Amino acid sequence: xxxxxxxxxxxxxxxxxxxxxxxxxxxxxxxxxxxxxxxxxxxxxxxxxxxxxxxxxxxxxxxxxxxxxxxxxxxxxxxxxxxxxxxxxxxxxxxxxxxxxxxxxxxxxxxxxxxxxxxxxxxxxxxxxxxxxxxxxxxxxxxxxxxxxxxxxxxxxxxxxxxxxxxxxxxxxxxxxxxxxxxxxxxxxxxxxxxxxxxxxxxxxxxxxxxxxxxxxxxxxxxxxxxxxxxxxxxxxxxxxxxxxxxxxxxxxxxxxxxxxxxxxxxxxxxxxxxxxxxxxxxxxxxxxxxxxxxxxxxxxxxxxxxxxxxxxxxxxxxxxxxxxxxxxxxxxxxxxxxxxxxxxxxxxxxxxxxxxxxxxxxxxxxxxxxxxxxxxxxxxxxxxxxxxxxxxxxx
Amino acid sequence: xxxxxxxxxxxxxxxxxxxxxxxxxxxxxxxxxxxxxxxxxxxxxxxxxxxxxxxxxxxxxxxxxxxxxxxxxxxxxxxxxxxxxxxxxxxxxxxxxxxxxxxxxxxxxxxxxxxxxxxxxxxxxxxxxxxxxxxxxxxxxxxxxxxxxxxxxxxxxxxxxxxxxxxxxxxxxxxxxxxxxxxxxxxxxxxxxxxxxxxxxxxxxxxxxxxxxxxxxxxxxxxxxxxxxxxxxxxxxxxxxxxxxxxxxxxxxxxxxxxxxxxxxxxxxxxxxxxxxxxxxxxxxxxxxxxxxxxxxxxxxxxxxxxxxxxxxxxxxxxxxxxxxxxxxxxxxxxxxxxxxxxxxxxxxxxxxxxxxxxxxxxxxxxxxx
Ligand SMILES: Cc1cc2nc3c(=O)[nH]c(=O)nc-3n(C[C@H](O)[C@H](O)[C@H](O)COP(=O)(O)OP(=O)(O)OC[C@H]3O[C@@H](n4cnc5c(N)ncnc54)[C@H](O)[C@@H]3O)c2cc1C
Numbered sequence: 001x002x003x004x005x006x007x008x009x010x011x012x013x014x015x016x017x018x019x020x021x022x023x024x025x026x027x028x029x030x031x032x033x034x035x036x037x038x039x040x041x042x043x044x045x046x047x048x049x050x051x052x053x054x055x056x057x058x059x060x061x062x063x064x065x066x067x068x069x070x071x072x073x074x075x076x077x078x079x080x081x082x083x084x085x086x087x088x089x090x091x092x093x094x095x096x097x098x099x100x101x102x103x104x105x106x107x108x109x110x111x112x113x114x115x116x117x118x119x120x121x122x123x124x125x126x127x128x129x130x131x132x133x134x135x136x137x138x139x140x141x142x143x144x145x146x147x148x149x150x151x152x153x154x155x156x157x158x159x160x161x162x163x164x165x166x167x168x169x170x171x172x173x174x175x176x177x178x179x180x181x182x183x184x185x186x187x188x189x190x191x192x193x194x195x196x197x198x199x200x201x202x203x204x205x206x207x208x209x210x211x212x213x214x215x216x217x218x219x220x221x222x223x224x225x226x227x228x229x230x231x232x233x234x235x236x237x238x239x240x241x242x243x244x245x246x247x248x249x250x251x252x253x254x255x256x257x258x259x260x261x262x263x264x265x266x267x268x269x270x271x272x273x274x275x276x277x278x279x280x281x282x283x284x285x286x287x288x289x290x291x292x293x294x295x296x297x298x299x300x301x302x303x304x305x306x307x308x309x310x311x312x313x314x315x316x317x318x319x320x321x322x323x324x325x326x327x328x329x330x331x332x333x334x335x336x337x338x339x340x341x342x343x344x345x346x347x348x349x350x351x352x353x354x355x356x357x358x359x360x361x362x363x364x365x366x367x368x369x370x371x372x373x374x375x376x377x378x379x380x381x382x383x384x385x386x387x388x389x390x391x392x393x394x395x396x
Numbered sequence: 397x398x399x400x401x402x403x404x405x406x407x408x409x410x411x412x413x414x415x416x417x418x419x420x421x422x423x424x425x426x427x428x429x430x431x432x433x434x435x436x437x438x439x440x441x442x443x444x445x446x447x448x449x450x451x452x453x454x455x456x457x458x459x460x461x462x463x464x465x466x467x468x469x470x471x472x473x474x475x476x477x478x479x480x481x482x483x484x485x486x487x488x489x490x491x492x493x494x495x496x497x498x499x500x501x502x503x504x505x506x507x508x509x510x511x512x513x514x515x516x517x518x519x520x521x522x523x524x525x526x527x528x529x530x531x532x533x534x535x536x537x538x539x540x541x542x543x544x545x546x547x548x549x550x551x552x553x554x555x556x557x558x559x560x561x562x563x564x565x566x567x568x569x570x571x572x573x574x575x576x577x578x579x580x581x582x583x584x585x586x587x588x589x590x591x592x593x594x595x596x597x598x599x600x601x602x603x604x605x606x607x608x609x610x611x612x613x614x615x616x617x618x619x620x621x622x623x624x625x626x627x628x629x630x631x632x633x634x635x636x637x638x639x640x641x642x643x644x645x646x647x648x649x650x651x652x653x654x655x656x657x658x659x660x661x662x663x664x665x666x667x668x669x670x671x672x673x674x675x676x677x678x679x680x681x682x683x684x685x686x687x688x689x690x691x692x693x694x695x696x697x698x699x700x701x702x703x704x705x706x707x708x709x710x711x712x713x714x715x716x717x718x719x720x721x722x723x724x725x726x727x728x729x730x731x732x733x734x735x736x737x738x739x740x741x742x743x744x745x746x747x748x749x750x751x752x753x754x755x756x757x758x759x760x761x762x763x764x765x766x
Pocket of ligand 1: 161
């Protein structure tokens with residue numbers, strides 16, 4: 001185990017020495033809010049630097065650009081990045097969803113073509129699942145893909161496409177056969193975004209930031225080889241993608257995808273926030289609230305540890321992985337709302353105000369926390385999944 | 397390599413064996429049949445448990461035990477909680493933990509082999525006011541030569557009517573002390589009517605009991621014993637509650653998959669389904685806390701934090717799960733016949749033993765937030 005300990009020290013030192021200089025613009029909070037070219041270039045260069053130092057994709061196969069090491073090494077890097085609160089790496093969809101998917105079921109050619117570019121941030125990836133008229137009901141996707149000789153022709157529209165503006169590739173769920181039942185008619189594509197007929201319309205978020213787009217397909221012609229698996233396998237592949245996205249399965253390349261304000265930061269704020277002339281941290285009700293969050297937070301951390309012990313997960317092996325997104329995202333949303341309340345009257349300030357606590361980052365973080373309770377399958381859908389797939393309750 | 401949770405093959409085996417044992421020996425009709433019994437448990441089943449060596453798990457080998465620890469006992473307490481089994485198992489473990497931490501070698505030698513041989517031990521800590529503090533009691537001892545004469549009364553002394561040994565707390569010379577009592581005269585005990593009918597709690601009248609100094613722990617030994625008693629109680633209580641959550645969730649899910657309303661299974665209604673998901677989330681967090689606490693037991697402050705967190709989470713989730721179980725059974729849920737009430741009663745019993753969530757959060761705040 002000494003090897004890991006040495007590695008931890010090496011990594012900690014590397015991040016301390018190589019942390020990029022603070023930019024003169026506000027950095028986004030996560031990969032979903034990258035809204036300006038300056039922000040994007042800064043984060044892309046940072047990811048490349050980490051990769052070149054050997055700290056990304058450490059557990060991915062060497063022949064495709066990975067490090068060929070044990071997952072434990074990447075876990076150490078991730079933990080260190082979170083602990084030092086260094087900027088995040090932007091290519092999350094590539095690193096954590098599309099990448100593991102390609103490694104799991106892609107062809108040899110796919111792996112050679114895509115993996116390296118995902119790791120060094122040369123090729124940014126986006127995800128085309130949701131549509132204007134259906135999101136939770138993903139299987140109802142209507143975007144069409146029609147085979148025509150050596151190509152597929154795409155028509156329709158996807159929406160809430162995070163990183164759409166910067167992406168070179170998209171994982172796309174589209175309907176190849178409208179005659180078939182809804183699940184069987186879907187297929188999965190790895191789409192080159194710089195294809196004539198693909199157009200992007202940026203959408204402004206509730207925070208005022210940018211970062212996702214509506215993506216239009218108007219007779220966009222992509223090579224037939226963009227199809228992943230076979231026609232009709234789209235739903236199955238989309239579900240596999242979601243297990244990576246929701247953190248229910250390992251295999252991700254690593255790196256952190258947001259700079260998280262955590263419980264420790266909340267406690268620090270409670271020391272300076274005031275209640276009746278005293279530090280808020282002395283207020284018994286505030287202390288009680290903070291401890292509630294601490295118990296939940298610790299519980300989730302301990303769930304990750306327990307998930308590694310089969311004898312303690314024997315009855316419902318899928319309970320921890322399938323409840324992960326629901327537990328963690330809802331906890332975070334409530335924690336951030338509590339963080340606002342700690343600020344007293346100052347909770348009503350917003351980003352840019354000279355007196356806003358932390359420049360308004362708490363307000364922004366609370367609003368952005370909905371990205372995880374809505375994106376990737378809403379909490380209500382997650383609760384359905386837990387009820388039906390973990391507990392065996394009937395469908396709605 | 398898992399630093400947060402360690403779970404040995406021994407524990408895994410015990411968990412499996414105990415789960416099968418409790419499922420077989422404590423089906424719900426057996427639990428109900430014992431509600432009106434004198435001592436609340438089946439003697440035959442207890443004798444089997446003694447024969448399996450479970451009460452003696454944490455007793456050192458030189459005293460006839462297995463030399464294991466409470467971390468193994470928790471693997472038995474969890475399934476017992478799940479099947480609402482009521483035997484003096486936890487009473488014995490808590491008693492043993494106190495004796496191991498505070499008694500001198502002679503007292504240990506006098507007591508522990510007897511427990512290993514099947515005698516029952518329990519603890520007498522709480523008093524009339526219902527304060528959870530283990531050092532706030534008013535029972536006291538007056539010195540009389542080489543003996544101490546006790547006065548006052550204790551409450552919620554579990555399994556006292558069948559106990560051969562009782563570890564009792566009191567004040568001696570202004571400081572906490574503990575005594576090991578033997579052969580409690582029946583007239584000193586008054587059975588209490590408690591919310592969980594599977595449990596047996598007694599008021600113990602201490603007035604005039606004379607104890608030789610050789611059976612008394614004082615000073616740092618007494619404090620160490622009280623800490624050990626608290627730690628053992630928190631762990632086993634939380635483990636039993638973790639089992640209880642799983643048990644009551646089964647009862648609820650089963651009903652939601654059978655009962656229909658408006659032409660559909662009631663489990664398809666999201667207000668019920670999502671609440672079950674919330675309970676499942678609580679169960680997963682609880683079990684993680686419990687097995688972490690079992691892993692760090694004996695490591696001072698870390699253990700105290702872990703145990704108080706486990707007790708808090710387990711208690712609150714179990715009570716919530718029991719409360720919702722009653723509601724989700726509709727009119728049937730309001731009946732004595734519905735098993736939901738058995739679990740709700742057990743949940744309340746456990747939550748209000750050794751401190752509820754608000755109590756432990758106050759302590760945790762001081763441990764975590766300074
Ligand atoms: C920040 C952010 C980034 C995103 N990035 C991407 C991306 O990169 N690519 C992509 O494809 N998508 C992305 N999404 C889209 C996201 O996956 C969808 O928004 C989400 O799945 C919900 O779909 P919807 O918006 O159509 O809402 P709807 O499905 O219309 O839901 C509306 C409300 O109804 C509830 N609801 C719906 N069905 C049920 C049900 N059966 N039971 C109970 N309640 C129900 C929902 O929980 C929600 O509260 C992103 C979303 C956000 C917020």
